[in-house]
Amino acid sequence: MTDASVPQNVAPPPAEVEDVELYHAHSWLTKYVFCQDAKVIAIQYAGTAITVGVLALVLSWVIRLQLAFPGAIPFIDASVYYQSVTMHGMIMVVYMLTAIFLGGFGNYLIPLMVGARDMVFPYVNMLSYWVYLIATLVLVSSYFVPGGPTGAGWTLYPPQSILTGTPGYDYGIILMLVSLILFIVGFTMGGLNYVVTVLQARTRGMTLMRMPLTVWGIFAAAVMALLAFPGLFVACVMLLLDRTLGTSFFMPSLVELGERKDYVGGSPILFQHLFWFFGHPEVYIVALPAFGIVSDLISVHARKNIFGYRMMVWAIIAIGVLSMVVWGHHMYVSGMDPWFGFFFAVTTLAIAVPTALKVYNWVLTLWHADIHFTTPMLFALGFLVTFVNGGITGLYLGNVIVDVPLSATLFVVAHFHMVMGIAPVLVIFGAIYHWYPKITGRMMDERLGKIHFWITFLGAYAIFFPMHYLGVLGMPRRFYEMGETAFVPASAATLNIVITVIALAVGFAQSIFFYNLFRSLKYGAPAGGNPWRAASLEWQTPETPPGHGNWGAHLPVVYRWPYAYSVPGAPEDYLPQNAPPMSGEHSP
Amino acid sequence: MTAEHVTTEHAMTEQTLRSRVLGVMADWSSDQRSFKSASWGKAMMWIFLVSDTFVFSCFLISYMTVRMSTTVEWPHPSEIFALDIGGKKIPLILIAIMTFDLITSSGTMAMAVNFAYARERKKAAILMLVTAFFGAAFVGMQAFEWTKLIHEGVRPWGNPFGAAQFGSSFFMITGFHGFHVSIGVIFLLIVARAVWRGDYDVGRPGFFTSRKGRYEIVEIMGLYWHFVDLVWVFIFAFFYLW
Numbered sequence: 001m002t003d004a005s006v007p008q009n010v011a012p013p014p015a016e017v018e019d020v021e022l023y024h025a026h027s028w029l030t031k032y033v034f035c036q037d038a039k040v041i042a043i044q045y046a047g048t049a050i051t052v053g054v055l056a057l058v059l060s061w062v063i064r065l066q067l068a069f070p071g072a073i074p075f076i077d078a079s080v081y082y083q084s085v086t087m088h089g090m091i092m093v094v095y096m097l098t099a100i101f102l103g104g105f106g107n108y109l110i111p112l113m114v115g116a117r118d119m120v121f122p123y124v125n126m127l128s129y130w131v132y133l134i135a136t137l138v139l140v141s142s143y144f145v146p147g148g149p150t151g152a153g154w155t156l157y158p159p160q161s162i163l164t165g166t167p168g169y170d171y172g173i174i175l176m177l178v179s180l181i182l183f184i185v186g187f188t189m190g191g192l193n194y195v196v197t198v199l200q201a202r203t204r205g206m207t208l209m210r211m212p213l214t215v216w217g218i219f220a221a222a223v224m225a226l227l228a229f230p231g232l233f234v235a236c237v238m239l240l241l242d243r244t245l246g247t248s249f250f251m252p253s254l255v256e257l258g259e260r261k262d263y264v265g266g267s268p269i270l271f272q273h274l275f276w277f278f279g280h281p282e283v284y285i286v287a288l289p290a291f292g293i294v295s296d297l298i299s300v301h302a303r304k305n306i307f308g309y310r311m312m313v314w315a316i317i318a319i320g321v322l323s324m325v326v327w328g329h330h331m332y333v334s335g336m337d338p339w340f341g342f343f344f345a346v347t348t349l350a351i352a353v354p355t356a357l358k359v360y361n362w363v364l365t366l367w368h369a370d371i372h373f374t375t376p377m378l379f380a381l382g383f384l385v386t387f388v389n390g391g392i393t394g395l396y397l398g399n400v401i402v403d404v405p406l407s408a409t410l411f412v413v414a415h416f417h418m419v420m421g422i423a424p425v426l427v428i429f430g431a432i433y434h435w436y437p438k439i440t441g442r443m444m445d446e447r448l449g450k451i452h453f454w455i456t457f458l459g460a461y462a463i464f465f466p467m468h469y470l471g472v473l474g475m476p477r478r479f480y481e482m483g484e485t486a487f488v489p490a491s492a493a494t495l496n497i498v499i500t501v502i503a504l505a506v507g508f509a510q511s512i513f514f515y516n517l518f519r520s521l522k523y524g525a526p527a528g529g530n531p532w533r534a535a536s537l538e539w540q541t542p543e544t545p546p547g548h549g550n551w552g553a554h555l556p557v558v559y560r561w562p563y564a565y566s567v568p569g570a571p572e573d574y575l576p577q578n579a580p581p582m583s584g585e586h587s588p
Numbered sequence: 589m590t591a592e593h594v595t596t597e598h599a600m601t602e603q604t605l606r607s608r609v610l611g612v613m614a615d616w617s618s619d620q621r622s623f624k625s626a627s628w629g630k631a632m633m634w635i636f637l638v639s640d641t642f643v644f645s646c647f648l649i650s651y652m653t654v655r656m657s658t659t660v661e662w663p664h665p666s667e668i669f670a671l672d673i674g675g676k677k678i679p680l681i682l683i684a685i686m687t688f689d690l691i692t693s694s695g696t697m698a699m700a701v702n703f704a705y706a707r708e709r710k711k712a713a714i715l716m717l718v719t720a721f722f723g724a725a726f727v728g729m730q731a732f733e734w735t736k737l738i739h740e741g742v743r744p745w746g747n748p749f750g751a752a753q754f755g756s757s758f759f760m761i762t763g764f765h766g767f768h769v770s771i772g773v774i775f776l777l778i779v780a781r782a783v784w785r786g787d788y789d790v791g792r793p794g795f796f797t798s799r800k801g802r803y804e805i806v807e808i809m810g811l812y813w814h815f816v817d818l819v820w821v822f823i824f825a826f827f828y829l830w
């Protein structure tokens with residue numbers, strides 16, 4: 001800041017930590033299966049997450065088919081319907097989105113973006129994946145036990161979730177709880193790694209305020225997850241005890257089918273508090289990495305530095321902090337002291353401020369930019385649109401008075417799918433198209449990518465936008481059948497059919513993506529090291545795909561922030577983070 | 589004279605506070621590391637402990653909630669947790685011994701850390717073994733207490749003395765804490781063995797991680813151990829004294 005003629009930080013301070021020793025795999029097994037390299041772990045995480053994600057997608061067809069053609073499909077009875085809703089929701093939120101953003105992108109990108117050789121504790125990192133895999137296997141195994149998976153809804157509210165009337169009472173609910181506990185244990189091992197790597201293992205010159213926003217988003221999400229998952233962990237342990245040992249943490253005395261249960265004196269509301277203490281931050285655990293990634297996609301493909309970088313960072317932090325104290329807005333209908341309702345409504349609406357700030361900054365980054373409509377950019381723009389849409393309906397639902405009639409209708413389903421279903425999924429697609437060249441050394445096909453984008457984006461809109469309308473009509477959520485319902489006009493049934501047809505088509509259209517993904521492995525155009533001409537560190541590795549240890553003999557040294565695009569006087573229109581400073585240069 | 593003295597002192601404390609805040613800010617705006625004095629392992633343990641604090645807090649808050657929401661009277665801790673010794677009922681005696689035992693183990697752990705850094709391997713290893721012994725004794729006494737209560741008819745789902753949630757919370761929370769202690773004992777034994785053999789001097793790679801360990805691991809173990817001890821103080825206060 002002092003003298004413009006002297007480039008700053010010509011020589012960043014010397015290394016504080018000696019270079020790490022890495023485990024070098026000796027056999028095929030330790031190289032590709034029980035591998036300690038974060039890049040391999042990332043792919044294992046992402047592969048598993050996408051696989052269960054496809055399962056959840058198929059389950060959404062089951063739900064949609066029933067809603068459009070009630071009773072017409074023989075194998076979809078009420079139990080199957082509720083089991084599908086539950087498994088769809090839980091898999092999508094926890095096992096797919098959380099795992100792919102933190103375990104997948106976190107593992108791949110954090111070490112590369114901060115200039116580390118690997119995560120700080122690769123062995124623990126590897127364990128994290130294997131525990132996660134076991135958790136998913138336990139979850140999926142509930143399809144093969146008598147009674148099938150639980151049908152309690154992804155919120156698992158007791159008392160209903162552990163009463164005999166709920167599908168999956170015998171084993172499904174137990175497996176679900178055990179699987180969640182395992183997931184949390186596994187996640188904690190990974191999450192500690194992500195946080196410590198960002199805090200303590202950055203390369204020379206990489207200050208916190210020079211990290212790409214992707215790293216900021218994943219970092220903040222990992223911190224939040226470490227603080228929020230304990231709520232779910234405790235809730236699961238206690239619910240498991242209620243179910244198996246007959247304790248009454250959450251179970252009041254009640255009569256079921258004319259028979260008095262042995263439960264006495266527990267508090268169902270306590271479960272809701274614990275669950276949502278996790279559940280709301282969870283929304284941001286998937287949203288913050290998406291925010292970060294989108295910022296980077298927009299900046300790279302619009303050849304412009306991100307607008308208001310520091311504001312963006314502080315907004316991420318503010319959102320992270322605020323979202324730990326708003327969980328009560330999910331419990332307005334459970335009844336609460338009006339003062340608490342007031343508190344939770346105010347904090348909820350307050351989150352809109354930093355969130356809106358981020359949206360403005362994305363838009364301002366695009367303003368007068370050199371926008372390249374590449375596939376990743378299209379997905380980023382698609383995210384902006386769906387996210388704003390979902391954010392606005394969030395303001396409706398944040399108000400107690402509006403929420404009470406709309407809660408438990410399809411309006412809520414439309415809202416959260418827009419904001420945390422479709423929006424993050426679009427980012428995941430965009431991120432895959434963007435980083436695929438680094439991961440494999442080949443480009444994905446742009447034409448197929450664009451076709452995939454338009455089908456997914458327009459299709460998702462066509463699926464969820466009408467649901468707002470159905471919700472306002474009063475169509476309830478989580479209803480197996482409407483039967484003869486006076487207030488729902490016949491046209492609603494037609495609309496439901498339309499939605500289902502589109503949902504099936506969009507679902508099948510994802511095969512375009514998978515075709516592209518696998519075909520490009522072999523036939524994709526060779527990408528070179530930095531096809532998007534991006535400035536951040538992961539594109540500057542000596543090899544592509546990056547080798548074990550990422551950086552060859554010497555760790556990179558960073559001289560500037562990752563958004564040095566369209567720099568006047570630069571040899572190309574961007575300056576990589578590790579290129580030595582030009583004379584007179586003045587980037588942050 | 590005195591007034592002047594006071595003002596300079598005041599200025600000095602302000603100065604140090606200011607420089608400390610500036611120091612923290614400088615660390616956080618620097619490259620490479622945000623906690624300049626913490627190694628990776630130590631930072632990781634601290635952050636894990638923060639997360640674990642949330643777990644224990646959720647357990648304890650849940651316990652308090654069910655204790656307040658249940659309609660039946662809560663059993664009286666000083667009667668339930670009393671031991672018959674020589675025909676006299678002494679309230680909370682076992683818990684007092686257990687607490688004393690665990691706090692002593694924190695002391696021996698701290699000494700072990702000190703000796704480990706002084707490279708007095710044998711002393712450090714022995715003190716860790718002593719710590720592990722105290723830990724094991726704690727778990728043993730806990731097992732004794734569980735057995736006694738179970739004999740008296742306390743079950744997770746109910747008990748003859750009052751609210752069913754008493755047994756539920758008791759077994760769950762002390763069980764979860766005892767699990768922490770047991771894990772600690774196991775790792776203490778492993779690290780004590782490594783210290784005894786001098787693994788950290790010769791740089792022998794770890795069995796699983798295949799990385800070289802350092803004497804710092806003793807201190808990291810210590811952090812965990814003190815944490816488990818501290819948590820016990822809270823459990824003791826909220827469960828046995830309330």
Ligand code: HEM
Pocket residue numbers: 057060061063064085086088089090092093097152153154155413417420421422425463476477478479503507
């Ligand atoms: C192909 C795209 C998707 C379709 C067609 C779809 C469809 C549906 C439908 C019809 C429901 C049931 C509504 C009800 O009657 O209650 C539902 C529930 C749900 N979906 Fe999706 N969904 C999709 C993707 C996602 C994604 C990506 C997420 C990730 C956040 C997600 C999360 C949820 C959750 C949390 C529920 C609530 C489950 C419950 O009520 O317990 N969905 N979805």
Ligand SMILES: [Cu+2]
Pocket residue numbers: 279280283326327329330
């Ligand atoms: Cu929320």
